[in-house]
Amino acid sequence: MDLAQTFRVAVESLLINRLRSVLTTLGIIIGVGAVIGLVSLGRAVEAFIASEFNALGSNILQVTSAAPRSPTRDRIAPLTSREAQTLLRPGVAPSVVAVAAEYQLFGQVVARTNNTTTTIRGVSDNYGTVRNWAVSVGEFITPQHVADAARVALLGLDVVERLYGSRDFNPVGETIRLNQRSFTVIGVLTERGGTFISEDNVVLVPITTAQSRLDNARTPDGSFRVTTIYAQARSEAELPSAVEEITQFLSEAHGVVFADEQDFRITTPSDILGIVNQVSGVLTVFLAMIAGISLLVGGIGIMNIMLVSVTERTREIGLRKALGARASDILNQFLIESVLLSLVGGFFGIVLGGVAAAIGTALIPQLTITLSADAVVLATVVSTFVGVFFGYYPARRAANMRPIDALRFE
Amino acid sequence: MSEKKPAKWVIDVRQITKTYQMGDVKLQVLRGIDLRVAKGEFISIMGPSGSGKSTLMNILGALDQPTSGQYFLDGVDVSKMSEAELARVRNRKIGFVFQSFNLLKRTEAIRQVELPLMYAGVPNRTKRAKAALEAVGLGARLDHLPSELSGGQQQRVAIARAIVTEPAVILADEPTGNLDSRSGTEVMQIFQRLNREKHITTIFVTHDPWIARHTNRVVMLRDGRVVADQKVKAPLNAGEAERPSEAEELQGVFEEVYYGGKREEYN
Numbered sequence: 001m002d003l004a005q006t007f008r009v010a011v012e013s014l015l016i017n018r019l020r021s022v023l024t025t026l027g028i029i030i031g032v033g034a035v036i037g038l039v040s041l042g043r044a045v046e047a048f049i050a051s052e053f054n055a056l057g058s059n060i061l062q063v064t065s066a067a068p069r070s071p072t073r074d075r076i077a078p079l080t081s082r083e084a085q086t087l088l089r090p091g092v093a094p095s096v097v098a099v100a101a102e103y104q105l106f107g108q109v110v111a112r113t114n115n116t117t118t119t120i121r122g123v124s125d126n127y128g129t130v131r132n133w134a135v136s137v138g139e140f141i142t143p144q145h146v147a148d149a150a151r152v153a154l155l156g157l158d159v160v161e162r163l164y165g166s167r168d169f170n171p172v173g174e175t176i177r178l179n180q181r182s183f184t185v186i187g188v189l190t191e192r193g194g195t196f197i198s199e200d201n202v203v204l205v206p207i208t209t210a211q212s213r214l215d216n217a218r219t220p221d222g223s224f225r226v227t228t229i230y231a232q233a234r235s236e237a238e239l240p241s242a243v244e245e246i247t248q249f250l251s252e253a254h255g256v257v258f259a260d261e262q263d264f265r266i267t268t269p270s271d272i273l274g275i276v277n278q279v280s281g282v283l284t285v286f287l288a289m290i291a292g293i294s295l296l297v298g299g300i301g302i303m304n305i306m307l308v309s310v311t312e313r314t315r316e317i318g319l320r321k322a323l324g325a326r327a328s329d330i331l332n333q334f335l336i337e338s339v340l341l342s343l344v345g346g347f348f349g350i351v352l353g354g355v356a357a358a359i360g361t362a363l364i365p366q367l368t369i370t371l372s373a374d375a376v377v378l379a380t381v382v383s384t385f386v387g388v389f390f391g392y393y394p395a396r397r398a399a400n401m402r403p404i405d406a407l408r409f410e
Numbered sequence: 411m412s413e414k415k416p417a418k419w420v421i422d423v424r425q426i427t428k429t430y431q432m433g434d435v436k437l438q439v440l441r442g443i444d445l446r447v448a449k450g451e452f453i454s455i456m457g458p459s460g461s462g463k464s465t466l467m468n469i470l471g472a473l474d475q476p477t478s479g480q481y482f483l484d485g486v487d488v489s490k491m492s493e494a495e496l497a498r499v500r501n502r503k504i505g506f507v508f509q510s511f512n513l514l515k516r517t518e519a520i521r522q523v524e525l526p527l528m529y530a531g532v533p534n535r536t537k538r539a540k541a542a543l544e545a546v547g548l549g550a551r552l553d554h555l556p557s558e559l560s561g562g563q564q565q566r567v568a569i570a571r572a573i574v575t576e577p578a579v580i581l582a583d584e585p586t587g588n589l590d591s592r593s594g595t596e597v598m599q600i601f602q603r604l605n606r607e608k609h610i611t612t613i614f615v616t617h618d619p620w621i622a623r624h625t626n627r628v629v630m631l632r633d634g635r636v637v638a639d640q641k642v643k644a645p646l647n648a649g650e651a652e653r654p655s656e657a658e659e660l661q662g663v664f665e666e667v668y669y670g671g672k673r674e675e676y677n
C-alpha cells in the first residue's frame with residue numbers, strides 16, 4: 001500500500017475516533033499555544049524594554065554617588081553642582097557636550113483643598129533637552145528661573161490629576177504649595193508612562209530652588225549637593241572616553257587613589273542594556289521552560305493515548321494484518337496518525353497563541369504582541385517532531401504484533 | 411527458494427505439527443496433519459473443542475507458522491516465508507471469514523470491502539468492492555455501518571471482503587457460530603453459491619453436523635490428528651432441506667420424564 005493510501009486510512013481512523021482525537025490534540029494545542037503565546041509575549045516585552053531604553057538616550061551617562069567597594073574608605077564625598085559645571089570647562093571632559101543636574105527629594109504638594117506626595121526633582125534648565133523631557137502646556141524651566149531660584153513648578157500628569165481631578169485641567173498660573181512654600185505652576189510635562197513606576201508622578205522645580213529653598217543642600221566648600229549628573233557624550237562612540245574623563249576628574253576631586261575607593265558610579269546605556277538583556281534573557285529561558293514542559297506533557301499525552309489506542313485496536317491491527325497489511329503499513333498508519341494529531345494540535349495551538357496575543361495586546365496597551373513567523377515555523381517543526389517521537393514507540397508496538405495474537409485478543 | 415509444485419492442489423499440507431511452549435510445558439496441538447485440497451472443493455472441518463481446528467486454520471491462513479512440516483499454497487511453500495511475504499500471501503491468496511465478523515467499527519460496508527484491495531494496491535477498488543457486495547446480496551447496503559446491519563448481514567459483508575481479491579481459498583472459522591439458524595442458513599447459501607458458481611475453494615470449521623452436511627467433504631480432527639476425511643454422499647442445499655427440530659433429534663434419547671425438584675410436589 002502506498003503512503004497516500006496509508007494517509008487516508010490514518011485520517012479515517014482519526015475521524016472514526018473523533019472524541020479521542022480531539023482530547024489527544026488538546027495537550028498539543030495547549031503546549032504549542034503556550035510556546036507561541038509565551039515566545040510572542042517575551043518578544044513584546046523585549047521590544048518594549050528596548051524602546052523604553054532608547055527613549056533614555058543612547059549617549060547619556062548617569063553619575064550617582066555610590067559606596068566605595070574598598071573597606072579602606074567609608075567616606076562618600078557628595079556630587080556637587082560645581083563639579084557638574086566644571087565638567088564643561090575646556091580640557092576637563094572634551095567628549096562631553098552637555099551636562100544636566102538633578103537634586104531629588106520627596107515632598108507634599110497642596111493645591112486648593114487637595115494634596116498628594118510625590119517626587120520633587122530640582123533640575124537644571126537643560127534637563128529637558130538632555131533627558132528628552134518636554135512640556136505639553138506652558139514652558140520649561142529657564143536659565144533665569146535657575147539663577148533666581150524661582151518658585152516655579154512643572155507638574156507631571158499624575159499630579160495634575162490628583163490635585164485638580166482631571167488630566168485635561170490646565171493648571172498654568174495656579175498656585176501650589178510644596179513643603180509649605182507657595183509655587184506658581186508654569187507648565188505640564190508630556191505623558192511619559194513608565195515601565196514599573198509611573199514617571200508622571202513628579203514635580204519639576206529649578207535645581208537651585210530645590211537645593212536652597214526646599215532643602216539645605218549646601219556643602220562645606222560652598223557648592224550644593226546634586227543627586228544625579230547626566231552627561232551627554234558627543235556620540236555613542238565617544239561614550240568610553242567620556243566615562244574615562246569623568247572618572248578621572250571626579251577621582252581627583254574626591255581624592256580617590258585606587259579604583260575601588262571610588263565613591264561614585266557611572267552608568268552607561270550599555271550597562272543598562274546589559275541588565276535589560278540579562279533580565280529578558282532570564283525571562284526568555286523561563287518562558288521557554290514553561291512552554292517546553294507543556295509541550296512535553298502534550299507529547300506524553302499523545303504517547304499515552306496512542307498506546308491505549310494500540311491496545312484498544314489490537315483486534316483491528318490483527319484484522320488488517322490478516323487482510324494483507326505489512327508491518328510497515330501498520331507502522332506508517334500509526335505514525336501518520338500521531339503526526340497528524342500533533343500537526344492539527346500545532347495548528348490550533350498557533351491559533352490559540354494568536355488569540356492569546358491579541359487579547360494580551362488589548363489588555364496591556366504598552367505591549368504589541370505579534371505572532372512571529374519563526375515561532376510558527378518552530379511550533380510546526382516541534383509538533384511534527386513530538387508526533388514522530390512520541391508516536392514511534394506505540395506505532396512500532398502495533399506493527400510488531402503477531403496477527404494471530406492480535407486476532408485472539410479480547 | 412520456494413519449491414514450485416504443479417498447482418494441482420490449492421492446499422497441500424504435509425506432516426504439519428504445532429507445539430506451544432507454555433513456560434516449561436510443551437503443548438503439542440497438531441501432531442502431524444496431512445491434508446490436500448483440490449481447487450473448487452467445499453470442506454468442513456469438525457472436531458471436539460481443543461482438537462486444533464483453529465490452530466490448523468491459522469496455519470492454512472498464513473497467520474501462523476507450523477512448528478514442523480510443509481505447507482504448499484497454490485504450489486508455493488509458505489512455511490519458509492518471511493513476514494512481508496506472508497502479508498502478501500494473506501492479501502492475495504486467502505480470504506478470511508471470522509466467527510466474530512471482525513468488521514472495522516463505524517466504517518461503511520463498501521470501505522470494509524475495499525480494505526484488502528487497498529493493501530493490494532490495485533485500481534478500481536470501489537467498483538470491485540461493489541460487485542463483491544452485490545454477489546452476497548448487499549448491493550443496497552453499500553453505505554451502511556456495521557451497527558446498522560444484522561448479524562447475518564455483517565457476516566455477508568465479511569464474506570464480500572474475503573472474496574473481493576479473488577483469493578485461492580476462503581477460510582472460515584465457525585462463520586455461523588454467532589448467528590441464529592435462519593441467518594446461518596443465509597450465510598451457508600452464499601458460501602454454497604460462491605462455491606458452485608465461481609468455484610471458490612472453501613474450507614470452514616463448524617461444530618454443527620447439520621451445517622457440515624451442506625459441504626462436499628468433512629475432515630474430522632481429534633487431539634491434533636485427522637481421524638476421518640470423508641466425502642458427503644448427498645450434500646444438502648442450504649434453505650431447501652428442513653433442519654430436524656430439536657424435539658425430533660432428541661427422540662428416544664431420554665429414559666423418563668423429569669420435571670426437576672421433588673417428584674412428590676407434582677402429584
Ligand SMILES: Nc1ncnc2c1ncn2[C@@H]1O[C@H](COP(=O)(O)OP(=O)(O)OP(=O)(O)O)[C@@H](O)[C@H]1O
Nearest residue numbers: 430432437439457458459460461462463464465466
Ligand atoms: N497461543 C496459544 N498458546 C498456547 N496454547 C494454545 C494457543 N492457541 C491454542 N492453544 C491450545 O491449543 C489447543 C487447540 O486450540 P484450538 O483453538 O486450535 O482448538 P479448536 O479446535 O479451534 O477449539 P474450539 O472448537 O473450541 O474453537 C487448545 O488446547 C488451546 O488451549
Ligand SMILES: [Mg+2]
Nearest residue numbers: 463464465583
Ligand atoms: Mg476454534
